[in-house]
Amino acid sequence: xxxxxxxxxxxxxxxxRGLMAExxxxxxxxxxxxxxxxxxxxxxxxxxxxTMLVVPVDGDAVLVVPQLEVPRVERRDAFDIRAxxxxxxxxxxxxxxxxxxxxxxxxxxxxxxxxLGLQAAMPGTRFEDASLLTRELxxxxxxxxxxxxxxxxxxxxxxxxxxxxxxxxGRSEADLATAIRSMTVEEGHDxxxxxxxxxxxxxxxxxxxPTEREIESGDIVVVDFGGRHRGYCSDTTRTFSVGEPTPExxxxxxxxxxxxxxxxxAIAPGVTATSVDEATRLVIEEAGYGERFIHRTGHGIGLxxxxxxxxxxxxxxxxxxxxxxxxxPGIYLPGEWGMRLEDIVVxxxxxxxxxxxxxxxxxxxx
Numbered sequence: 001x002x003x004x005x006x007x008x009x010x011x012x013x014x015x016x017r018g019l020m021a022e023x024x025x026x027x028x029x030x031x032x033x034x035x036x037x038x039x040x041x042x043x044x045x046x047x048x049x050x051t052m053l054v055v056p057v058d059g060d061a062v063l064v065v066p067q068l069e070v071p072r073v074e075r076r077d078a079f080d081i082r083a084x085x086x087x088x089x090x091x092x093x094x095x096x097x098x099x100x101x102x103x104x105x106x107x108x109x110x111x112x113x114x115x116l117g118l119q120a121a122m123p124g125t126r127f128e129d130a131s132l133l134t135r136e137l138x139x140x141x142x143x144x145x146x147x148x149x150x151x152x153x154x155x156x157x158x159x160x161x162x163x164x165x166x167x168x169x170g171r172s173e174a175d176l177a178t179a180i181r182s183m184t185v186e187e188g189h190d191x192x193x194x195x196x197x198x199x200x201x202x203x204x205x206x207x208x209x210p211t212e213r214e215i216e217s218g219d220i221v222v223v224d225f226g227g228r229h230r231g232y233c234s235d236t237t238r239t240f241s242v243g244e245p246t247p248e249x250x251x252x253x254x255x256x257x258x259x260x261x262x263x264x265x266a267i268a269p270g271v272t273a274t275s276v277d278e279a280t281r282l283v284i285e286e287a288g289y290g291e292r293f294i295h296r297t298g299h300g301i302g303l304x305x306x307x308x309x310x311x312x313x314x315x316x317x318x319x320x321x322x323x324x325x326x327x328x329p330g331i332y333l334p335g336e337w338g339m340r341l342e343d344i345v346v347x348x349x350x351x352x353x354x355x356x357x358x359x360x361x362x363x364x365x366x
Contacts, residue, residue: 003190004041004231005144009078012039012137013061019133020057026101028055028130029094029118033109034303035134037231042073050090050114053079054097064093095121105130131308139300139308141322145232146346146353149301149324152234153344153355155188156226160238160358162187168242168365169217173197173210180225189227189234193305196224196237203239204338206295206330217243220337221365226305233305235326236356237342240363252289252331253339253362259283260341260360263297263311263327267345267352273315280329281313289331298326301344319347324355 016028016039030036030053037043040063044051049066061079070083082097084090095118098104102124106115108131115127141149162183168176177195184192198208200219208222215221219242226235239256241249263280277297284293298311301324309317311325328342343356 003043004037005148007041007142007144009039009041009076013055013078015137016055016133017057019136020055020105023133024103025105025128025133026057026103027098028105028133029053029098029110030055030107030130030134031110031114033107034307035107035109035130035138038134038138038303040073040079041076043231045069048113050094052090052094052110052114054094055079056098056101062097064090064097066090091117091121094118098122098125101125103128105133107131107134135308138302139323140320141302141324141346145302146322146324148230148232149234149344149346150355152189152227152229152232153236154357155229156184156234156236157356157358158187159183159225160223160236163223163238163240164363164365166365168199168215168219168221168240170214172212172214173199173202174212176215176221176223177210177225180223184225184227189229192225192227193233194224194226196222198222198224198338199242201335201337204332204334204336206332206338206340215242218246220245220249220339222338222340224340224342231303233301233303235301235305235342235344236358237328237340238358238360238363239339239341240365242365244364245362249337249339250362252287255284255287255289256329256331256339256341257360257362259329260327260343263329264343264345264352264354267319267327267347268350269321269347270318273309273311273317273319274313276311276319276327277313277315280327284329284331292331292333293329294332295330298328300325321347321349323347 181192224237266279296312330340332338346353
């Protein structure tokens with residue numbers, strides 16, 4: 001079974017061609033990164049050998065790929081395959097396919113060595129950021145994409161349920177992270193992609209990497225993890241208290257839970273991303289923790305763990321049905337403790353569609 005579902009890739013290529021025509025873009029070029037599998041169902045290995053999908057605004061789409069990688073490509077009617085042999089010049093092949101193009105939209109994760117080669121081979125061509133076009137399609141999820149995101153979220157919920165019965169005290173952050181990675185795969189992911197286990201004062205660092213620190217009674221422990229299921233990502237955060245929390249911790253968590261609920265309640269078509277951020281942030285600010293909420297409220301999710309739309313102050317993008325993103329406020333007291341609560345949601349036709357459903361309360365563990 002292919003890692004990526006059998007979507008209508010021809011329809012996606014036709015849709016991006018429509019956007020290209022509107023903006024005067026002559027060709028789209030996509031190499032490593034999530035844009036390539038979105039349009040082809042094929043994920044290129046990040047090699048020094050160039051793989052690139054070339055989509056002219058008129059003409060056939062062609063996937064230029066190393067000969068030794070051809071067996072990994074599932075052949076589809078949406079594009080032709082042009083293999084190149086060792087010793088060949090794939091940059092010249094790509095340049096030839098777009099030789100008459102004045103403007104190229106290039107994937108934003110293309111290696112710079114390939115961009116420099118293309119610029120030398122196509123001196124009269126202007127290169128622009130392809131994500132300005134591709135995100136217009138990718139951030140509006142198709143029903144089948146939402147189905148895979150929901151399955152991934154449900155799998156993380158099952159991991160959270162298993163964590164509630166585990167003993168935290170006496171084991172290291174790294175040991176707990178290893179267990180979480182195993183459970184992530186056991187519960188239905190193809191692979192685990194990241195895990196944050198941050199205990200005690202480490203919990204005040206939002207992107208803390210697990211260490212050999214031994215978790216102790218009285219610690220707050222932030223657990224943030226995710227994986228990939230059929231190419232689609234999961235990402236959830238739950239906060240645990242090892243033993244009874246202090247009154248200050250319990251009060252702060254009540255604020256955090258209310259803030260996240262306010263953010264979820266604000267979601268509806270036409271509401272701007274910044275308005276959702278404001279709804280979440282206001283609860284924390286009114287409780288006196290405004291300076292302790294040091295990051296955006298959320299990020300889009302799909303083929304990438306972080307993608308458009310971003311739920312952040314100043315983003316005036318109106319939400320639309322099918323947009324998937326996180327709601328994840330946090331409160332962090334450096335040197336003491338921190339806490340975060342994160343769910344993946346989708347903007348539905350009239351309100352929020354919650355993909356993560358595990359209990360959101362502060363979990364007390366041994």
